[in-house]
Amino acid sequence: MVNVIIGILVVVAVIYFAVVMYQHHLLKIAEGIEGRVKRLNDLNLQNEINKVKDIGLTGDSLSSVNSAQADFNNVTNSLIPAIKQNVEAVKSDSKGVNFVKTRDECSEAEQSVNTAEDDVKVIRQFLAKMNQLNSEHKKAITDLEARYKDLRKKLLTKNASFGPAIDALENQLSTIEGTFDDFSSLSKNGDHEKADKILGDLNKSTDQLELDVKKIPHIFATNNVEFKNQIEEISSTHAKMNASGYEFADDEFDVSLEELRSAVSDNLKNIAHLDLKLAEDSDNEIETKIDRLYDLMEKQLVAKKKVDKNFKITGEYIQHAKKQNQILISELDRLSHNYSLEHGEIDNANALGKQIDEIEDTYKKDRDAINNKEAIYTRILEHITSSDSQLNEIEKKQRLINDSVADFKDEEQKAHQVLDDLDLELHGIQRKIDELNLPGISQDYVDYFGIVADEIKDLNRTMDKVKISMDDVQKQLSVIKSDRDTLEEKTDDLIDSSSLAEQVMQYANRYRNSNPEISSALSKAKHLFDDEYKYPESLETIATAIDKANPGSYKRIENAYYKNKQDSQNQK
Known part of the structure; x- marks a missing residue:
């Protein structure tokens, strides 16, 4: 039971403490509102309104300042007294326990002071604008008067330099000056809001005119x-x-x-x-x-x-x-x-x-x-x-x-010389073959020799024509030289194979009676040499046989042959 009572007392104490703290919080807010109201009073906004009125406003500007005065009167005569009354109520009620009522009074006071501050801010901005416009317009009047004076002077003293544009420039200046008079009149009479609407276009027109006068x-x-x-x-x-x-x-x-x-x-x-x-x-x-x-x-x-x-x-x-x-x-x-x-x-x-x-x-x-x-x-x-x-x-x-x-003539002479040389070479080859005293020549060699001989005859006939084709001559020469080279190779092969075959067969004779294989090979080689004129085959047959009987013997004979041949050529 005691614990229950203690618990209740604790809860009551907590609630009471919370209420007291909340009332204290509202009291602080109320004191802050009082400070804000005091600052509004310290602004002496009425003095600022009176100074703007002293400018001598008319028209829309006067209506605007009267509206600002009415708004200020509402703040001072209605909003501020109501705020003060709410603040006093908050102070009084904060000592009791009706914190809901205190809270509502505090909220109402805070909303009212916010409204009052917003209204005062708008009024002050308007007053600042009026003062600024008044200053700007006074300066604009002075500046524009100077600019128009300068333009008049230029149009008067330098009118020839503007040519056909002088009349339009003067008319433009007169029109602008008329607008300036309207602006000046409104400004001097205190209707700055209407005057400001004109000033922008006036400045733009004046700038354009000055630019035209310059260009x-x-x-x-x-x-x-x-x-x-x-x-x-x-x-x-x-x-x-x-x-x-x-x-x-x-x-x-x-x-x-x-x-x-x-x-x-x-x-x-x-x-x-x-x-x-x-x-x-x-x-x-x-x-x-x-x-x-x-x-x-x-x-x-x-x-x-x-x-x-x-x-x-x-x-x-x-x-x-x-x-x-x-x-x-x-x-x-x-x-x-x-x-x-x-x-x-x-x-x-x-x-x-x-x-x-x-x-x-x-x-x-x-x-x-x-x-x-x-x-x-x-x-x-x-x-x-x-x-x-x-x-x-x-x-x-x-x-x-x-x-x-x-070079046709030179080419012809050279061709004749080459042809003579070829003919001599062909006879030289013939003599070499005759000097061998061979039993005969293979038909293949005879045929190739005949081809080269016929080619030389054909070229001789070409060269003997009344009109020579040097292209044809050069082509035939090229073919003959190639075939001549081949014939020389065939001739060398014929001379070498026949000469070596004879030497090897002479060497083989010493083994004829003692070596049946050499004897048989020698007979075959002689047949190929004497009867069929196949000198390379004859050489191969006998060379193979003596190398088998006496290895390296053919190589020695061959080396000796080519050495003697080389020495003989060098002596020539």
Whole structure:
């Protein structure tokens, strides 16, 4: 029982303590609200309102400040007294136990002071804005008056530099000054809100006018002086160039100059209407077209200098190429009586001659144009450049054709010499074979020897023709030399195999009676040698037999043979 009572007492004590602490918390909030109310009173906001009223506001500005005064009156006469009353109630009730009522009174007071602070903040911002506008407008009036004075002075003292734009500029300035008068009047009368709405557009218009006044003299001078002078200079120079013998391809100078004069005239109207963006864009187009005409004349002048320097040289080059081609054709015609020209030499030389004639025709037309003062020098310069390039190529081709036939006579003589040498070589081979005193020669060798002999005869007949084909001669020589080399190899093989076969058989005779195998091989080798003329087979048969009976014996015989052969050749 005692424990229950103690527990109840503890709970009551805790609740009481919590209530006391909460009441104390609300009391602290109430004291904070009192401090916030005191700060609002210390602002002396009425003095600030009175200062703004002293500016002498009218219109929307006066309505706004009256509204601010009403809001402030509501704060001081209604909200603050109610807040104070709620704060006193919180202080009083915080001593009791009705913490719910105290809490509601405290919350109401806190909401009211928040409202009051927000209202005061808005009022102060408005007052600051009014003071700022008043200062800004006073300064704007002074600044704008100075700017308009300066603009008037420029338009008056430099009116010629503005050309057709002067009337529009003066009208623009008058319009802006009228707007300025409205702004100044509203500002001085205290209607700053309406005045501020005008000021932005007024500043923008004034900035644009100042920019136009700054830019127009240059744009006007460019069109009225620079462009007009350039157009007349181009017209005069073009006329002088025509009189001096210059012509222009697709000459449209007169049309272009007339278009430029019209464009300049239109652009002066753009300036008069203050349409400067369009005027500047037109300036760029006009300048580009003028530069193009200058460039066309400059190219003709530069081209004439180069033509004057090189025209005669090109003419001499043409005559040189023409003469060289005639000499080449004459030489080809002479050679064609004795030699077959099988690579289109004559046709190619004639084609080069035709090309030279075409170059000469163009040259003559250009020369007539110069003499008749109808020359388009840029075109003539292109012709000279192209002609020189073509003539260079023609000269290279002429040289190649000439080189290809220049050695025909030497080649013919060399071919005769080679043919004589081959014929001698063939007789030399024949003597070598005869000197062997062989029982016979294989049909294969005889046939190959006959082929080479016939080839030499055929080439002799080719060389004896009235008109020789050196291509055919060279081809036949190439074949004969190859077959000659093969015949020499076959001859060497024949001489070596037959000579060695005889030596080995002589060596084998010493073993004939004592070695039946050698005796049999010797008989077979002799048959191959004497009856069938198969000297390599004869050698192989007997060499195999003696090497079997006496290893290394054939190699010694062979080495001795080739050594003697080499020594004999060296002595020769």
